Amino acid sequence: MKLQPVPTFETLTPEEFRRSYYHPARPVVIKNLSKTWPAHQKWNWDYFTNVVGNVEVGLYNNIKSDAYTPINTADAYMKFGEYLQMVKKGPVELRVFLFNLFEHAPQLVHDFTWPDHLMPGFVKKYPMLFVGGQGSVTHMHFDIDMSHILHAQFAGRKRVLLFPFSEQHKLYRKPWEVLSLANFEGYHQDGKLDTKNFPALELAQGYEVTLDHGDTLFMPAGYWHHMEYIDSGFAMSLRALQDTMTGKLRGVWNLLGMRSIDTLLKKTAPESWYKYKRKKIYEYADEALREAR
Secondary structure, three states, rough: EEEEEEEEOOOOOHHHHHHHHOOHHHHHHHOOOOOOOOOHOOOOOOHHHHHHOHHHHHHHOOOOOOOOOOOOOOEEEHHHHHHHHHHHHHHOOOOOEOOOHHHHHHHHHHHOOOOOOOOOOOOOOOOEEEEEEEEEEEEEOOOOOOOOEEEEEOOOEEEEEEEEEHHHOOEOOOOOOOEOOOOOOOOOOOOOOOOOOOOOHHHOOOEEEEEEEOOEEEEEEOOOOEEEOOOOEEEEEEEEEOHHHHHHHHHHHHHHHHHHHHHHHHHHHHHHHHHHHHHHHHHHHHHHHHHHH
């Protein structure tokens, strides 16, 4: 893979952000964006346990999905407070994602400020919390609704790998899905990335960054991302719809059309559907390799 660091700034003016990152669709880290929010100091394991500890949440392990797995299917369920206390104590390869904390504790929206000065279109009903134990992994994917994301890290460190949407075939995207067939877990360690079976990965051009408490990452719509929790930690994602009708419609199609068709075929013909998609994955990757030669 050909990786470069994500540009990082203490602050950015709205004009600089829109000119250099929002409109060109380039990722960037703004280190001080969330540090003025009350959440920066208030939000910790015990605070969430006290406020929403009795809410049951879905938990997800590190195992990649197979031919039978519908998208976003939880592997286990637990009271949020019990899970947080477990994560607080040490390594846990379980994570919570897309948890709308604010449905259960609406007062928490006063702990942060929507950054409307940076970009329009924030979906203010759905700020989402992501929690992971040390060693947990969010496998390579892009967000199905094709929204722009501001991902604010509040505890622990997280290693993030990013690629533009256009790199999809070098990343071995599964057709009709938002996931990669390749496993990027431990990609930064020698010999862990399987370039023998996935040779186009060597051509993929992207970014990497390690987020710490207070860092906010801007991920443009459609960006592929893989995340590894170096420490137990949590983050909040603020989603903003694209400002073009084409971008909005692409997200609607993914949610209502693409996902529904894939889920139906996984239920009715999982093996043949998987074999078809695997065949197309390698055809597209081989084409990307030929174009690069």
